[in-house]
Amino acid sequence: MPGRAHRPVLLREAVEALACRAGGLWVDGTVGAGGHSEAILRATAPDGRLLAIDRDAGAVETARRHLAVFGERVILRHADYRRLPALLDEIDAPAVSGILLDLGVSSLQLDDPGRGFSFRDDGPLDMRLDRAQATTAADLVNTLPEGRLASILKEFGEEPRAGHIARAIARSRRRAPIRTTHALADIVASAAPRRGPARIHPATRTFQALRIAVNDEIEGLDRLLEQSVGRLEPGGRIVVIAFHSLEDRVVKNTLRGLTRHCICPRDLPVCACGEPGQVRLVTPRAIRPSAAEARDNPRSRSARLRAAERLDPSTGRAVARPEGRE
Numbered sequence: 001m002p003g004r005a006h007r008p009v010l011l012r013e014a015v016e017a018l019a020c021r022a023g024g025l026w027v028d029g030t031v032g033a034g035g036h037s038e039a040i041l042r043a044t045a046p047d048g049r050l051l052a053i054d055r056d057a058g059a060v061e062t063a064r065r066h067l068a069v070f071g072e073r074v075i076l077r078h079a080d081y082r083r084l085p086a087l088l089d090e091i092d093a094p095a096v097s098g099i100l101l102d103l104g105v106s107s108l109q110l111d112d113p114g115r116g117f118s119f120r121d122d123g124p125l126d127m128r129l130d131r132a133q134a135t136t137a138a139d140l141v142n143t144l145p146e147g148r149l150a151s152i153l154k155e156f157g158e159e160p161r162a163g164h165i166a167r168a169i170a171r172s173r174r175r176a177p178i179r180t181t182h183a184l185a186d187i188v189a190s191a192a193p194r195r196g197p198a199r200i201h202p203a204t205r206t207f208q209a210l211r212i213a214v215n216d217e218i219e220g221l222d223r224l225l226e227q228s229v230g231r232l233e234p235g236g237r238i239v240v241i242a243f244h245s246l247e248d249r250v251v252k253n254t255l256r257g258l259t260r261h262c263i264c265p266r267d268l269p270v271c272a273c274g275e276p277g278q279v280r281l282v283t284p285r286a287i288r289p290s291a292a293e294a295r296d297n298p299r300s301r302s303a304r305l306r307a308a309e310r311l312d313p314s315t316g317r318a319v320a321r322p323e324g325r326e
């Protein structure tokens with residue numbers, strides 16, 4: 001069943017934070033349905049090019065149709081964004097003008113019961129972003145030792161009742177394998193029923209944790225951010241939108257780590273301490289959706305956008321921007 005159209009989150013804020021301008025090579029590491037990509041292509045017209053990547057072959061096809069009007073300005077790749085350095089080498093691009101990562105899943109994926117990301121409708125317990133990958137959520141749920149399941153729920157779902165839920169899963173799968181989203185959601189709901197006026201369904205954290213584990217979503221994100229910054233032109237920006245606190249923490253700490261080092265007074269035109277940071281933070285605090293966006297698109301509510309700008313490696317200072325641009 002086709003899902004609702006995906007509504008790009010923090011769209012204006014992301015394009016502004018990227019400081020898009022005509023020309024250059026830009027990267028959208030999570031093209032999805034292509035909403036952010038379209039906005040970047042418009043803001044970099046007439047000749048800016050975009051490398052658009054997604055791990056989901058279906059998303060790449062949707063984006064290919066959506067972005068067809070931009071012709072050869074778009075280079076689409078079905079790949080994991082963690083391969084970005086290799087993908088840039090393949091197109092002979094030593095440096096790029098800006099990089100966007102809008103992490104997680106799209107509404108097209110979430111609303112398709114056949115993908116198994118959500119328990120709203122029943123479907124196979126799949127959750128693979130890349131369907132060429134062998135391991136599904138059902139494989140993890142039915143084969144992992146109970147203790148490992150509990151630690152996944154705790155670490156990736158921040159689920160306070162992880163042990164309880166893992167025990168219930170282990171008990172249930174001894175009778176019959178757990179194959180569908182509704183079967184798993186029912187097991188979780190009876191093991192850890194909703195207490196008090198909680199807004200979220202008791203299985204929400206379990207589903208988030210399994211999705212992160214199936215797709216190995218956190219592993220290597222910090223390294224990719226560091227490598228991405230290394231491929232930005234001086235003055236180029238990286239913008240990341242995260243939808244849960246684990247991911248946002250990695251983004252925040254990694255970008256902060258890349259700023260630390262320089263101890264010179266700020267008004268010194270060239271860093272003299274020999275330890276310039278690689279970036280300056282464009283958003284010292286994360287940007288959140290406006291009240292209007294959160295109301296119009298409830299899925300945007302947990303989004304946090306962070307951006308950093310590559311410093312000039314020869315001075316350790318920010319690159320001067322044309323008048324009128326932040």
Ligand SMILES: C[S@@+](CC[C@H](N)C(=O)[O-])C[C@H]1O[C@@H](n2cnc3c(N)ncnc32)[C@H](O)[C@@H]1O
Pocket residue numbers: 006007008009029030031032033034035036037053054055056059079080081082102103104105106129
């Ligand atoms: C929130 S959606 C992006 C929506 C997009 N910005 C738009 O406007 O339509 C996230 C997308 O990232 C993709 N994705 C998640 N992890 C990925 C990874 N490691 N490499 C490449 N794509 C990934 C998902 O398949 C999904 O299509």
